[in-house]
Amino acid sequence: MTAPTPILAAMSRKPGPPSRWRRARWLGFLLCMLGFNGYPVSDLLSRGLPLPAVAAVLLALAVLDGLWVRTMWLALATTAPARDIAPWLAGVALIGSGLALIMRGQFVGVPIYVSIACAVSLPLRWVLPALTCATAVALVVDLPRPTHLGISPSEVPNAVFGHLSFVFFLGLMMWFYRRSMMLIIELREARVALARLAVTEERLRFARDLHDLLGHSLTTISLKSQLARRLAAADAVVRAEITDIESVAQQALREIREAVTGYRQTTLTDELDNARATLAAAGIDVVVHLAGSGLPPDTDALLGWVLREAVTNVLRHSRARTCRIQLTRVGGTIVLDIRDDGVGTGQSAAGNGLTGLSERLAAAGGVLTTESTPGNGFHLTARLPSATGAAQAVPTSSPLNTGQVPS
Missing domain, CATH: 1.20.5 (Single alpha-helices involved in coiled-coils or other helix-helix interfaces)
Structure with a gap:
């Protein structure tokens, strides 16, 4: 599979070397974003606070900027996993919220930085709750608006709504951008997987x-x-x-x-790699547990055909979100168990592909069992003796029939 481009790789948390040009572009974008700090700085200097207080707030703001740039850099210009970004994001959230709640006034714009950082760094399912929390902080900041800003009572509702909209929708925009890039990744990987198939x-x-x-x-x-x-x-x-x-x-x-x-040669290892790539491209999580290493070549080849047939079945019919592949040894028997959490059909009749597999396993002294339950997905189990003449089960006269049974 071809490696994704750096920004796509970063957003999907997959390895991919970022280019210098890509790094330079993101650094320029982040530095330009810091220009919005001019609003809270001008607000701070106009309050007539003691010099030590002004210095302390400016230092806190500088630390916040450094943490924010580091967070955004890791999220957009590198392929760092979410767990490595989490400490930097936590610093941004704590200092940014603290400054906004303590200083108020034009510091209401600080939660915008928190919102954007959350949108590009957190797992997708946590982004909307994080944006809601950042907006709530901005709301608390905006409610008792200071009179020295010169805003008349009639302008307060519109100003508050405008600030809240910036905090929430700028973060939401970055979330949509990130989601769009991830969908592009999935489409590209699916296209590569389909070409390989x-x-x-x-x-x-x-x-x-x-x-x-x-x-x-x-x-x-x-x-x-x-x-x-x-x-x-x-x-x-x-x-x-x-x-x-x-x-x-x-x-x-x-x-x-x-x-x-x-x-026509195939191995279980090769088919496992293909299964991971193909199912992941289709948006299906793959959980693999292997406890039966060192298989005889004939058994390894036959189980590779079984896995290919099962994965094709999952892709075509299951509408699953997770597929579990487990290889174990039970006494003198090797067991390959494949199940998904798809729709299931409740049909017991096997299609041509599974019928052919059953015949090949039977010729090698093995057994193939299937179970499809509506709402509980499809379950396939292949059992083979440790020493088997599986070579007889993979004939050279005709390829494996890829007919499927709905699952």
């Missing part, structure tokens, strides 16, 4: 056609050669030439089968 399906189709078309023709040539060799038994030279033709046809057939097997 399309390539995989095309490889399987090519392997099937290669085997079915050339395999049949070469088998026919080999059989005809055997017949011709017997008919030409009296002529040693002709018999030798026909034997060479038969040998070449059989060798070509073996090479085609080896090539097809290589195209």
